[in-house]
Amino acid sequence: AQKITQTQPGMFVQEKEAVTLDCTYDTSDQSYGLFWYKQPSSGEMIFLIYQGSYDEQNATEGRYSLNFQKARKSANLVISASQLGDSAMYFCAMTHSLQGAQKLVFGQGTRLTINP
Amino acid sequence: GAVVSQHPSRVICKSGTSVKIECRSLDFQATTMFWYRQFPKQSLMLMATSNEGSKATYEQGVEKDKFLINHASLTLSTLTVTSAHPEDSSFYICSARGAASNSPLHFGNGTRLTVT
Numbered sequence: 396a397q398k399i400t401q402t403q404p405g406m407f408v409q410e411k412e413a414v415t416l417d418c419t420y421d422t423s424d425q426s427y428g429l430f431w432y433k434q435p436s437s438g439e440m441i442f443l444i445y446q447g448s449y450d451e452q453n454a455t456e457g458r459y460s461l462n463f464q465k466a467r468k469s470a471n472l473v474i475s476a477s478q479l480g481d482s483a484m485y486f487c488a489m490t491h492s493l494q495g496a497q498k499l500v501f502g503q504g505t506r507l508t509i510n511p
Numbered sequence: 512g513a514v515v516s517q518h519p520s521r522v523i524c525k526s527g528t529s530v531k532i533e534c535r536s537l538d539f540q541a542t543t544m545f546w547y548r549q550f551p552k553q554s555l556m557l558m559a560t561s562n563e564g565s566k567a568t569y570e571q572g573v574e575k576d577k578f579l580i581n582h583a584s585l586t587l588s589t590l591t592v593t594s595a596h597p598e599d600s601s602f603y604i605c606s607a608r609g610a611a612s613n614s615p616l617h618f619g620n621g622t623r624l625t626v627t
Contacts (some may be wrong), residue, residue, distance in 0.1 A: 430615065438602055440555075440618035486554065497608065498545050499616060501554045 397422045399487050399502035406507045408477050415462070416472040416505050418487035424448075427489055429470040430499065431461065434484040443485075446470060474507075482509045514538055515607050517619025524595055524626055532590045532622045534605030540585040541607035545616070546578075549602040558603075561588040595626040 398421040408414040420429065431443040446454045446461045454461040462471040470489075474481055484504045490497035516535045524530050534544055542563045547555040559580050560568040567580035577599075579591040588607075592599055604621040 432618075438604070438621040438623065440604065440606070440621075442615045442617065445615055497616070498557050498560055499555075499606070500557075503554050 397424070397427075397489055397491055397500045399489055399500055401487055401502035401505050403505045404503070406505055408507065408509055410479060410509050410511050411476055413473060413475045414477050414481075414507065416474070416485050416487075416507065418470045418472065418502060420468050420470060420487075420489050422468075422489065422491065424491050427491055428497070429461070429463070430488045430490070431459070431470075431472045432486045432488060433481075434486060434504075436483070440486075444472065477509050479509050479511060482507060515605065515617045515619045517605055517622055519622055520620060521623045522625070524624070526596055526626055527594055529591055529593045530595055530624060532592075532603055532605075532624075534588045534590070534607070534619050536586045536607045536617075539607075541588075542585060544582065544588040544605055544607040546580065546588075546590050547604045547606065549604060549621075551602075555604065558590075561590075561605075563588075592624065595624070597626045600624055600626045 400419045427448045429446045433441040444454050444456045444459045444461050446463045453463050458475045460473045484506050486504045487502040488499040518533045544561040546558045548558050549555045557570050558573045561580045561582040563582045569575045582588045602621050602623050606616045606618045608616045
C-alpha cells in the first residue's frame with residue numbers, strides 16, 4: 396500500500412525567505428506520480444507541481460520546485476521568496492501509476508504561515 | 512479558470528434529509544472522477560471512484576448505500592448523501608483528470624455540508 400508522510404504539522408517563515416516542506420513516501424510501485432497541492436482557507440485545492448517517478452530532472456514551476464530524491468523516497472517542496480499569499484495548507488500526494496485516471500493518496504498536510 | 516465545477520459550495524440540511532452534490536468537468540471529458548471527504552484540520556480521504564457508465568468503486572469503510580454516486584455523463588458525477596446525520600457534516604471535494612497522460616488532477620472548490 397502507498398503511504399505519504401508529512402512530518403511538519405506547521406511551519407512559520409518570514410516573508411521573502413525560502414521554505415522547504417518535507418514529504419516522504421512509501422510504495423512498492425516502480426511507476427508513480429508525486430504531487431503538491433495548496434489549500435487556502437477557502438478550501439479549494441490548487442495544483443502546484445508534479446514529478447513522475449521516471450523524471451530525472453527535478454520539477455520546477457515558477458517559485459515552486461520539487462526536490463525529488465528517489466533513493467530516499469522523498470519529494471520535498473521548495474518555495475522560494477515566500478509571499479504572504481503563500482500562507483495555506485500544503486498537501487503532498489501520490490498516485491500509483493503515471494497514466495490514466497488515478498486516485499490520490501494524501502499526506503497529513505503542513506500548515507504554512509508567512510509572517511510579514 | 513476553474514476546470515472542475517462543484518455545486519453547491521455550501522449546504523445546510525436537516526437531519527434525515529438527503530443532499531446532492533454535483534461535480535462537472537468544464538472543458539474536458541472525465542471517464543473517472545473521485546470523491547474525497549475532509550474533516551476539519553485533517554487530510555483528504557478518498558471515499559469512492561466514480562466511473563462513467565458503471566458502478567462506483569468505494570473505499571473500505573465507506574457506506575455505498577449512504578453515499579450514492581452517479582456518473583451520468585462524461586462531464587458529470589453526483590454524490591448524494593442520503594438520510595444525512597450531523598456526523599456527515601464535512602467538506603466534500605471532487606476531482607477529475609483530463610485525457611492527456613501528464614494531465615494533473617483538478618479539484619472542484621468543494622462543498623461544505625452542515626447537517627443540523
